[in-house]
Amino acid sequence: MRDPAFLKIDHLDKSFSRGSSTTEVLTDINLTIAKGEYISIIGHSGCGKSTLLNLIAGLTTATNGAVLLENREVNSPGPERAVVFQNHSLLPWLTVYDNVGIAVNKVFGGTKSKSERHEWIMHNLELVQMVHAKDKRPSEVSGGMKQRVGIARALAMEPKVLLLDEPFGALDALTRAHLQDSVMQIHSRLGNTVVMITHDVDEAVLLADRIVMMTNGPAATIGEILEVKLDRPRKRLELVADKNYLEARGGVLEFLYARHKAPVLHAAE
């Protein structure tokens, strides 16, 4: 972890205004992320996690404060901050291969030859084990496969930061475990900096170096940051009884359900 202030979120506020009414969603978010670090963001639904991720991606602009990547301010989206969206958002008219290809051709069109780009596309599809379905359209593959292609598309951009918005949210437990393992492998192999939003306490603890816990909205902020003291590679079976694992898990649960209970209104959703 060479650069300890690789990605910096500095006194960030975000409010949405429609007409005369203004809703404050995020207030005074401060977070410094080191290069290669894996960060999980956890919090109740509607607290502003996606908003925070969109701010880092540059898809929305902050009301106050700034996001700095390698000391440069982020003010527009770009492939060095690739996003895996909450609902995969593959382009349905392109095949699996072309969905990754459109990213590779755009990002490496000037630097890689045609055959190099083809190899790079195939390499990334291999990484998520989707080569066999490369000529299928998104509508012809399962939900988990779509999510994998979304991950491959993001990885293929060789992003400095990988932003994952509940990447496994819509999947069944088995597929989810499988993809979590793949992401852990990829992270250990490539050393990406990752910011991942999740609802799932176990997922947060299993994958992250630090867990960022957010208070409830409106005007949500970072309530607590919990460091996960577990060695990598992590094996989910061995962790079940691990003292540090249980401690971290308990900490997150305590934060979410004792100190910052979901508002009744949201719990009904």
Next chain:
Amino acid sequence: MSATVRRLEVIDTQPKLTLVSKPAVLPQIQPDMIALPLVKSQAMQNWQRRGRDFLTAVLPPLLVLIALLVIWEIATSGAKATLPSPIRIWKEASDLILNPFFVNGPQDVGLGYRVMTSLQRVAIGFSIAAFVGVLTGALIGQSVWAMRGLDPIFQVLRTVPPLAWLPISLAAFRDANPSAIFVIFITSVWPIIINTAVGIRNIPQDYRNVAQVLRLNPLEYFWRIMIPAAAPYIFTGLRIGIGLSWLAIVAAEMLTGGVGIGFFIWDAWNSSRLPDIVVALAYIGIVGFLLDKFVAFIGSIATRGAQAS
């Protein structure tokens, strides 16, 4: 009439009969039976089924057509009838029906050639309408304010009938052929614009986000995201548009004269050849139907997978 009904019933029950008989047949096949006869009988069954599908698709409209012709014949067979009966049409215009591609002189050619000439004109007018319509629609769909400002105006202009554009386009172009093409263009362009704009406006935010993260430039965004994402809407507009431009052909060709199915009708009316008009109407109807199916077919290929997610 009763005969017709009974025959329809017979056709209707045939597929049910096979469904019922299938399980009765299958257990009779012995395990030691060789494969060849089985395949053969299956091929026969396929062939039979296809024949039946064809009959169920073709026979009902054919019967209705015959019934209509009979009613028509009865209605127009009186001495004071103002319109020609089917038999009179056959007598006087059978050459037009039987031989679409004769040439007896520069102005006296078969209806097939006339349709071709008209199609050419429609192709030019409709191509311009498609090009202008998709581009304008894309621009309008991008901007909420352009949509708000222009949509009501388009909704009004869209209802102006082709004939009403004629004097204006003549005054503007002072020449028959461009005026005719303009009439076809102006009749068909509105649904293309409106549908494209709606399609562009409905592009999910997700696709816009993907384009932004990839930093697609406006041209790439247009070709890679906008057009394919809005393709189902665009093709709906094109399909309505081709129908309208074919509707405008008679109005357009009142101006141009010469060879063309629209002018043929105008000309036949002026020289009181009513049977010819009826035959030309049938031609126009069938060609319009085929045009619609053609655009729908292209659309179904081009938008493969675009709707599903």
